[in-house]
Amino acid sequence: MTRALAALLVRDLKLAGRIGGSGALGLGFFVMLVTVVPFALGPDLNLLARIGPAILWLAAVLATLIGLDRLFQADEEDGSLDLLMHAEAPLELIVVVKGFAHWLTTGLPLALCAPFLGLLIALTPEAMLAVSATLLVGTPALTFIGGVGAALTATMRRGGLLLSVLVLPLMVPTLIFGVSAANAATGGTIPFLTPFLILIALSLLAIVIGTVAAAAALRHGS
Amino acid sequence: MGTAHQGFIVASYAITALVIAALILRALIDQRLQARALARLEARGVTRRSQARPAGRPAPEAG
Amino acid sequence: MWSLANPTRFMALAGRILPWLAAASAVLLAAGLYLAFFVAPADYQQGETVRIMFIHVPTAWLGLFFYTLMSLSAVGTLVWRHPLADVSQKAAAPIGAAFTFVCLVTGALWGKPMWGTWWVWDARLTSMLVLLLMYLGVMAMWRTVEDPGRAARAVSILTLVGFVNVPIVKFSVDWWNTLHQPASVFRLGGPTIHASMLWPLLVMALAFTLLSAALHLAGMRTEILRRRVRTLSILEAERLDREAA
Amino acid sequence: MRIVADNLACRRSERLIFANLSFTLADGQALVVTGRNGAGKSSLLAILAARLRPEAGNVRVEGAGEAPLTELVNFVGHRDGLKSALTAEENLAFARAILGRAALTPKEALARVGLEHAARLPVAYLSAGQRRRVGLARLFVSARPVWLLDEPTSALDAASQEALGVAMRDHLAAGGLIIAATHAPLGLDGAATLRIERPVLAADAGEAA
Numbered sequence: 001m002t003r004a005l006a007a008l009l010v011r012d013l014k015l016a017g018r019i020g021g022s023g024a025l026g027l028g029f030f031v032m033l034v035t036v037v038p039f040a041l042g043p044d045l046n047l048l049a050r051i052g053p054a055i056l057w058l059a060a061v062l063a064t065l066i067g068l069d070r071l072f073q074a075d076e077e078d079g080s081l082d083l084l085m086h087a088e089a090p091l092e093l094i095v096v097v098k099g100f101a102h103w104l105t106t107g108l109p110l111a112l113c114a115p116f117l118g119l120l121i122a123l124t125p126e127a128m129l130a131v132s133a134t135l136l137v138g139t140p141a142l143t144f145i146g147g148v149g150a151a152l153t154a155t156m157r158r159g160g161l162l163l164s165v166l167v168l169p170l171m172v173p174t175l176i177f178g179v180s181a182a183n184a185a186t187g188g189t190i191p192f193l194t195p196f197l198i199l200i201a202l203s204l205l206a207i208v209i210g211t212v213a214a215a216a217a218l219r220h221g222s
Numbered sequence: 223m224g225t226a227h228q229g230f231i232v233a234s235y236a237i238t239a240l241v242i243a244a245l246i247l248r249a250l251i252d253q254r255l256q257a258r259a260l261a262r263l264e265a266r267g268v269t270r271r272s273q274a275r276p277a278g279r280p281a282p283e284a285g
Numbered sequence: 286m287w288s289l290a291n292p293t294r295f296m297a298l299a300g301r302i303l304p305w306l307a308a309a310s311a312v313l314l315a316a317g318l319y320l321a322f323f324v325a326p327a328d329y330q331q332g333e334t335v336r337i338m339f340i341h342v343p344t345a346w347l348g349l350f351f352y353t354l355m356s357l358s359a360v361g362t363l364v365w366r367h368p369l370a371d372v373s374q375k376a377a378a379p380i381g382a383a384f385t386f387v388c389l390v391t392g393a394l395w396g397k398p399m400w401g402t403w404w405v406w407d408a409r410l411t412s413m414l415v416l417l418l419m420y421l422g423v424m425a426m427w428r429t430v431e432d433p434g435r436a437a438r439a440v441s442i443l444t445l446v447g448f449v450n451v452p453i454v455k456f457s458v459d460w461w462n463t464l465h466q467p468a469s470v471f472r473l474g475g476p477t478i479h480a481s482m483l484w485p486l487l488v489m490a491l492a493f494t495l496l497s498a499a500l501h502l503a504g505m506r507t508e509i510l511r512r513r514v515r516t517l518s519i520l521e522a523e524r525l526d527r528e529a530a
Numbered sequence: 531m532r533i534v535a536d537n538l539a540c541r542r543s544e545r546l547i548f549a550n551l552s553f554t555l556a557d558g559q560a561l562v563v564t565g566r567n568g569a570g571k572s573s574l575l576a577i578l579a580a581r582l583r584p585e586a587g588n589v590r591v592e593g594a595g596e597a598p599l600t601e602l603v604n605f606v607g608h609r610d611g612l613k614s615a616l617t618a619e620e621n622l623a624f625a626r627a628i629l630g631r632a633a634l635t636p637k638e639a640l641a642r643v644g645l646e647h648a649a650r651l652p653v654a655y656l657s658a659g660q661r662r663r664v665g666l667a668r669l670f671v672s673a674r675p676v677w678l679l680d681e682p683t684s685a686l687d688a689a690s691q692e693a694l695g696v697a698m699r700d701h702l703a704a705g706g707l708i709i710a711a712t713h714a715p716l717g718l719d720g721a722a723t724l725r726i727e728r729p730v731l732a733a734d735a736g737e738a739a
Binding site: 001003004006007008011014015018019020021077078079080082083084085086087088089219220 | 608
Binding site for chain 3: 227242246253256260266
């Protein structure tokens with residue numbers, strides 16, 4: 001069974017790299033968002049530094065969303081979703097692997113790239129490290145919560161728009177604890193660990209509930 | 223002058239060298255990949271101009 | 286002139302020029318580095334860090350030059366339907382983006398010792414940042430459309446719209462920048478560069494230009510090969526169909 | 531092994547497609563489902579492939595251990611289930627890993643459908659007929675007993691249809707089961723046929739009159 005899941009992971013990563021694949025679309029969108037915000041707020045560095053973590057986290061949420069609507073819809077359209085649902089492995093594991101593949105091309109690069117973008121908004125090194133750490137543990141929650149929306153809208157024609165509206169409210173807790181953990185690292189009343197551990201818990205919760213919900217959505221979707 | 227500034231100069235030249243090396247490497251690898259794929263296709267007698275040619279007989283290499 | 290429109294003739298010519306171009310750029314690069322480090326004096330104000338200018342300025346120039354080259358190729362694709370225009374366009378995008386990125390990084394590395402922060406929203410640097418985003422958009426566009434012809438036309442329109450946008454971005458960024466912050470103290474190279482600074486800069490600029498030209502030619506040759514592989518693959522599929530019938 | 535379907539009914543967008551449809555299929559048997567276009571052949575196959583929830587009735591497998599029908603089925607539907615960015619070989623290698631019970635290798639499966647030279651070609655470059663044959667090659671990469679085929683002969687030329695007929699006969703001879711929805715005759719002598727007619731109920735009668 002692990003061979004099947006490994007094959008699925010390799011296939012999804014290969015597809016992301018090929019022409020027409022999502023590739024580093026999420027990362028590109030993330031870079032553009034973070035670059036555009038100062039144009040709205042003005043080049044005042046200490047203002048930007050104060051709200052830096054918030055900018056990076058909001059950009060991460062939106063960047064995760066734009067890559068998600070094709071997560072299951074692409075397979076639904078060319079019929080390979082049938083193949084996935086007839087796999088030996090349970091559908092839940094299939095969904096976990098697809099979510100993980102999406103996270104590898106979206107969440108992980110965001111977390112690794114966040115410090116460099118932090119330069120644009122004059123973040124202090126501790127803030128950069130904090131934002132990167134929170135993104136690293138927080139983006140799985142975004143991916144798997146979004147995965148539920150992607151599964152629900154897989155068979156719908158304009159699923160992408162609906163997806164954002166469906167799952168954005170569900171992502172609020174992750175956003176709150178992500179930003180507060182990042183801010184806590186640069187001084188502030190609460191210690192860094194408290195919101196950070198809650199964020200990890202949210203991610204683990206999202207992976208479990210998101211997977212089961214997405215699998216159920218796929219089963220009952222058609 | 224302060225040696226602290228040395229670091230910035232070295233860093234910028236290093237990064238430039240890195241990016242240029244990456245560009246050169248990418249060009250070389252891509253070139254070899256495409257050349258090998260082309261050789262494999264032409265070895266099987268697929269002609270560039272799609273004249274109707276009974277299959278199997280390799281066409282004389284044109285152009 | 287010997288029409289370069291024919292890809293095969295272009296391949297042969299490019300094949301011959303490439304080694305010379307590469308060799309020339311290597312020599313010039315070595316000369317430039319020597320001049321930059323051993324001949325050019327330290328700046329009375331900025332000290333040694335001024336040597337970063339010898340990379341920062343040429344890459345900035347190349348970043349803009351390649352976007353212009355892409356726009357010219359875009360006109361070639363849309364208006365003159367030159368068969369090599371879209372090949373040149375596709376090969377130019379990653380090189381231009383790379384040089385723009387290097388320009389930004391060296392700008393930050395130059396800015397740190399000067400103002401104490403890695404990044405200042407200086408009008409020129411910000412415009413280069415927007416240019417880099419436009420490059421990312423163009424490269425993303427190339428990766429979404431499978432058919433080269435259709436992709437080329439789509440990207441050409443995007444590039445031309447971007448090209449028209451460059452001066453607008455320049456103006457709006459200046460406006461945005463001056464509104465919030467006094468004009469940045471950082472003057473690129475000042476009104477007149479001392480001769481001892483000018484030579485290394487010119488040599489380095491030429492070296493980088495030749496290098497990028499070599500990379501561009503090599504990129505075009507590979508792109509032509511990639512197109513040929515694609516056509517042959519499709520022919521192969523058709524041949525299999527004919528065989529089966 | 532036996533597949534038993536009893537009193538299956540299917541409703542799609544508020545229209546009753548078919549009702550109390552039952553059949554049993556044992557090893558080595560084939561069932562050919564015919565009917566007007568849109569009469570519900572594909573809906574029946576979707577129900578068997580667990581991609582559609584029946585209005586009533588159920589489908590069960592007897593004598594195959596506790597493996598559910600979805601792990602015994604090799605389903606080739608209207609859409610070929612191929613990723614056009616991947617090559618034919620990559621697609622089949624993926625299917626072989628996902629379906630399990632690996633049988634032929636991708637190259638051998640492609641040889642069975644006469645496309646061994648197309649192994650390294652991205653599926654995007656193949657014609658409709660060739661994509662269909664690569665889709666059908668999926669039947670050979672895994673030794674799953676039940677073949678669910680939806681219009682298998684569509685877009686196939688005569689030679690490929692003949693090759694498919696041979697493959698189906700071999701599969702039945704080896705004790706496999708086939709349920710195929712089709713217009714064209716499949717040359718499966720001795721296959722049970724099931725014709726799906728839209729049931730004319732009182733409610734519809736008014737509308738149909």
